[in-house]
Amino acid sequence: MTIKIAHLGPAGTNAEAAAFIYQEWLHGEGPNSVELAPCQSIAQSLYTLAQGDVDLAVVPVENSIQGSVAISLDLVWELHPLSICHQIILPIHHALISFAANFGEIREVHSHPQALAQCQRWLETHLHHAALLEAKSTTAILGQLEMDRGLAAIASPRAAQLYDLPILADTINDFPQNCTRFWVLGKQEETDGELISLAFTLPAKIPGVLVAALEVFARRKINLSRIESRPTKRSLGEYLFFVDLEGCLTDQRLQDALAELQTHTEILKILGNYRTIPQSIPIGKSPQAIE
Amino acid sequence: MTIKIAHLGPAGTNAEAAAFIYQEWLHGEGPNSVELAPCQSIAQSLYTLAQGDVDLAVVPVENSIQGSVAISLDLVWELHPLSICHQIILPIHHALISFAANFGEIREVHSHPQALAQCQRWLETHLHHAALLEAKSTTAILGQLEMDRGLAAIASPRAAQLYDLPILADTINDFPQNCTRFWVLGKQEETDGELISLAFTLPAKIPGVLVAALEVFARRKINLSRIESRPTKRSLGEYLFFVDLEGCLTDQRLQDALAELQTHTEILKILGNYRTIPQSIPIGKSPQAIE
Structure with a gap:
């Protein structure tokens, strides 16, 4: 079976470089046949995965200078249950x-x-x-x-x-320390990573509800490595919250926290439980890239 | 004395519409002479205020569809002690x-x-x-x-x-409910608003530090209406946090919370304590706008 990975193309984009790293990593994991599938947009990479035309998609989610990639966060929320299976951190040179x-x-x-x-x-x-x-x-x-x-x-x-x-x-690039974080998304849910990403909306107009939601983790000494808000696009002041936690879904303490979180949120989506792929791209070495 | 308000120009921008609302509001407050000062960029509106060439600047900070306006948040952090004195919410039609x-x-x-x-x-x-x-x-x-x-x-x-x-x-516009929130910034600190905006960085690599910082407010039942993270631009995973609270700086409970917050943060900046200006722009009525 050939594993197909969607990414923003054509060849030479940073998303392709990240997909290439992932392809190499999959080769290291076993005799996998892996094919890169360039797409016209970040959105298209995720839609094609949701439609089942590919097995995985690699999309940028966060840059160390510009911050979040809004389209990726918005679509990962919308297209759930797509699930994050790995992340890749790539240094960016323009x-x-x-x-x-x-x-x-x-x-x-x-x-x-x-x-x-x-x-x-x-x-x-x-x-x-x-x-x-x-x-x-x-x-x-x-x-x-x-x-x-x-x-x-x-x-x-x-x-x-x-x-x-x-x-x-x-x-x-204006800042030398420029890195982009990519998510690798698939359709199978993983439960043994070291990072958990989740997103939720809160019932409107109940005071203190965001802090109550976050306290669920604080009380259990679970570390939040990131919190990001995105507009729900319904009205100003209504947000989706994207949270990254350090931990593993098989951990009872995490399960208890998420069960309690459910009581504070309106909609709660677990986006994935995943690890970081060691980054090791040899510049220019990408046989698929030259078409 | 003439009050000068910097905004993204030329005439007809949404920032100018917001500045015009503020001009009308200032006229209502007393016999003020107010002049709009169009700038070439959002950044320029803030730099010109920091340099003392104008008295106020009106900049977009958040849109209900696209989320934060990164350049405004980054520069309000950088150019502190510029202080937010009001906010304006403007419906946007493209x-x-x-x-x-x-x-x-x-x-x-x-x-x-x-x-x-x-x-x-x-x-x-x-x-x-x-x-x-x-x-x-x-x-x-x-x-x-x-x-x-x-x-x-x-x-x-x-x-x-x-x-x-x-x-x-x-x-x-893709979504009909499209609003933009603008901040009016000046050089004088106000202490009697209904919203407090602050921003902070956290000491790196101490687990649970973000939740500990937010718990300061949770324990006192102070409502957070928004939390946004921006990259510090130093390295991936290091953030500035922008938080909006409901409350007034003269309130003892708020003062205690901020004193405690200081013990958890690396750098803490109070960006302002302000109210919302009632929005009342008559479309097309802007005498300064036609130049």
Whole structure:
């Protein structure tokens, strides 16, 4: 059986780099046949998994500079019971890729909105005159660069290498410590990880209800490593809460906490219980990537 | 004395609509002379306040669909002791403004990234073929529309009215219940509001520290109306927490809670104690807006 992994494509995106790490890890786990399935958007990677066209999807959920990737959180909530089976942490380097001889020649910079946001100070300093265009991925425009020296893309140095394109400026991200956290989602629920992600809504207009919900963990000395709120999109001030806990679902203390949490929440979804995949990507080594 | 209010301009942006509401409110409070000072970016509105060139700044902090406005939170943290003196909640309607005869003619849609994000499903359905360009504001491109029928902007119907431009499609936001919350920031600390916003970092690697911090409020039955995390930009997994509480800084119970919170946090900043301005904008009525 071939395991298919959906990710934001085309080849050379950071999501593909994360999917590639996961492919290597699966190969290490046994004689798995693994195939990467590039998608047109982050949303598409999750929809195609929900529809059963692939077995897994790798999507970015959080960046160390820009924070949460809203579309991933919103869809993981919506498409539950998709379940997180692993996470991957990937260092992110952005390069300016273009056939222009200098910055002055560049009229348009194309990239994924997250990449544009992660380079905004650099862009304001060096390419103040250029238009910033939102693309579906960091690599979507790469095929057009050679035809027009006025175009530039922000993508990884690995993408430049894959497509044999010139790097005009390297490491243009505003902060050097730039990492993105990806979730690997599947349809099978795991119960023996070291991190638990869950999300919930609270009954509206009951005072103190968020703190009461979080106290469930505090009283049991269960550590929250992250809490993030997203709007429910119903009305301002109504939130979904995404919480990461350290622990394992087979642990009785966790089970008690979640049972009690259920009494405080309106809707509670366990998004997954998972481990971190050791990161070990050799830059440029991705046979599937060159198509 | 003239009170100057910085906001994202040019005229017709939602930030200007919020600033205009505040101007009207200030007029109601006494014989104030108030002037709006449009800025090129949200960041610029805050920097110009920090430098003392204006007295107040109005910036968006949260939208009911897209969630937090990252740049505002990050800069309010960075530029402390700027202090929130009021909040304004504004209903948001996006319109597609263009001289094109139909959607097929449109090559490029320009708007602020937040507005593009709030209309993404509509854009995918109706303008799949068009390029999406990030602009510094919803109104930045309006002056160029008449010269090129291939261009469109996403801005408020009020902006179309101000500049006398045709609306090709109205209320194109993906969710009808679209509101944005704005903060009015100044340099004087207020202590008699009904909402308190604060932000803090936690000492790294001490388990349970976030819950311990929040318990300070739970134990005193102080209601948290919102909690949001932002990356510290140092390393993944290190966060700034933004918390909104219901209460008043003159209240002894609040003072005790904050004194105790200080013992759990690394850096704690009180961002303001403020009330909500009643929203009452008459569409199109903004004498300063037409320049």
